[in-house]
Amino acid sequence: MDWTAWRDEFPIFRNKRYLNTCSLGALSRRVRAAQDRFFDEWEEHGATAWYSTWMAALDGLRERFARVIGASKEEVALAPSVSVALSSVASCLDYAGRPKVVFSELDFPTVAYQWAVKANAQRVIVPSRDGISVPPEGYEAAIDDRTAAVATSHVFYTSGAIQDLRRIANAAHRHGALAIIDAYQATGQLPTDVHEADVDVLISGGLKWLLGGTGIALMYVRRERLAELKPTITGWFGNRFQFEFDPRRFDFWDDARRFELGTTANAAVYACSAGLDLVLEIGVEAIRARTTELGNDLIDRLTDAGFAVRAPRDPASRAGIVMIPMKEPAAVVHALAERGILVDYRHDRLRASPYFYNTPEDNAALVDAMRSRAS
């Protein structure tokens, strides 16, 4: 694979060292062209484009996402954000008999917030010993017959640690609970087979490793679970009789569209589809190999330069997120941005996330700049 050729697809590299995909994937020429196509259609056809093109584009997006995670498109719903998708799933559960929802202290907080606002739900937080990962036994001990769901991450946003989805799903299923996975930091960069992993729900979105920008999230719901999951927040897109416009007539779609609510943001649909096309064309296995190589390279350079790194030791257990603990990461991030090196921070750590379009030279520039600032 000629990785530097792919770099030309992303104009930001003309004058920046962009190492922040875990916040926002870089804009590609293809995604920009897809936006233009959407605006051209809007300009030329107005609302007619819904019937001629846009409804099919929604289906095309569901189908692309399904391919990336090993699902079928009938198991995929569109949502405007991961938070909305989580809310929709959380609205299906009956907390009277099963009040407990298990998650970990390292999950992105929007996961926990779904249940913080449900008076009859009881939150059980599995702790991490090292701030990097959560032992699977922690979930196994926390889940019981009063657990409605375990809701946790495929990859932790503050450490890049990869969780064993199959083991978490098994622990949930032994007690009749659902396994709900926030895969926002995984999909695109990490090979995923949702059927093999046996999870019930997996939610991701376009923003980061799928290169598709803001305004769109995607939700997988396992086929066998669809009939029993009936959201109590809904809208006309969830209604199989959508185009009868009859307030008396509502019934859920049989497929995952039952989780959809209202009109989609079609610019986002086009952007995300184009991002997914890039990911599918390159292939997630190849992306994973390249990203692992770059992550290892960055960790080696940081270690040689005397920086501590907070990440799983085993490359097989970590995705493309590298955390560097420091006192005032915000100031460092701003100083680096002034030198054209774009990274991010969370809590007390600087966060760099090399993706397939980065190079060892990007890593070297980051470490050199950090070293010269530290000395």
Ligand SMILES: Cc1ncc(COP(=O)(O)O)c(C=O)c1O
């Ligand atoms: C792992 C993870 N989950 C969820 C979110 C937030 O998703 P949304 O804003 O689409 O609700 C983020 C945002 O960065 C994230 O990193």
